[in-house]
Amino acid sequence: MTFDFRSMSRRQKPEKVAKLFITKDEDPPGLARHFISEKIGYGVFAEKKVMRSDFLLEYHGEIITEEEATTREKLYIEQNKGSFLYFFRFGKQDLCVDATHDDGRLCRLVNDGVGTDINCSMKVLNVTGQPKLCLFACCDIPIGQELRYDYNDPNLPWRSMKKKWKKNYISMMFIDMFH
Numbered sequence: 001m002t003f004d005f006r007s008m009s010r011r012q013k014p015e016k017v018a019k020l021f022i023t024k025d026e027d028p029p030g031l032a033r034h035f036i037s038e039k040i041g042y043g044v045f046a047e048k049k050v051m052r053s054d055f056l057l058e059y060h061g062e063i064i065t066e067e068e069a070t071t072r073e074k075l076y077i078e079q080n081k082g083s084f085l086y087f088f089r090f091g092k093q094d095l096c097v098d099a100t101h102d103d104g105r106l107c108r109l110v111n112d113g114v115g116t117d118i119n120c121s122m123k124v125l126n127v128t129g130q131p132k133l134c135l136f137a138c139c140d141i142p143i144g145q146e147l148r149y150d151y152n153d154p155n156l157p158w159r160s161m162k163k164k165w166k167k168n169y170i171s172m173m174f175i176d177m178f179h
């Protein structure tokens, strides 16, 4: 009997792994939600070592048109609900995944990052003609690290607070230097 060791040692293609979990309709093991703070809420953390380009999670929810999403967004703001709408382009269509309904899936809980905080990124996959939002690691991620991707919106309120804090901190340093 002969073994093909090449196929045993080869890592499965991340997109193939993504499609496997999309078909099974479940999140891969090795990731978990943890409460961070009142301000940030929950986040998702690695409980196993992740390699660069690995598939992490599917942003699971209802696929709707941009128009429908804009109407729902207003309603959710009125109802004081958190924002779980991911807008994206698929071919010539402007679409959105609405993950407001908590179905227990994790990707809706991955927080926004900037600069060196970012360790993963969202990609739109075409799975038998259907768009699927999938999160992939953009660097190796050690056990215990929080997943963060760029929400790609410079006007997010927590981003301006971070900038304001940095500006105040730098001006305080200058005041200190000249006293």
Ligand SMILES: C[S@@+](CC[C@H](N)C(=O)[O-])C[C@H]1O[C@@H](n2cnc3c(N)ncnc32)[C@H](O)[C@@H]1O
Residues within 6 Å of the ligand: 039, 040, 041, 042, 043, 082, 083, 084, 108, 109, 110, 111, 112, 113, 158
């Ligand atoms: C898609 S949810 C992420 C999960 C959220 N932390 C939760 O527990 O429901 C997006 C919301 O999380 C919070 N959030 C995400 N990234 C953040 C960050 N970098 N700093 C502060 N809050 C953040 C904001 O309230 C934002 O509206």
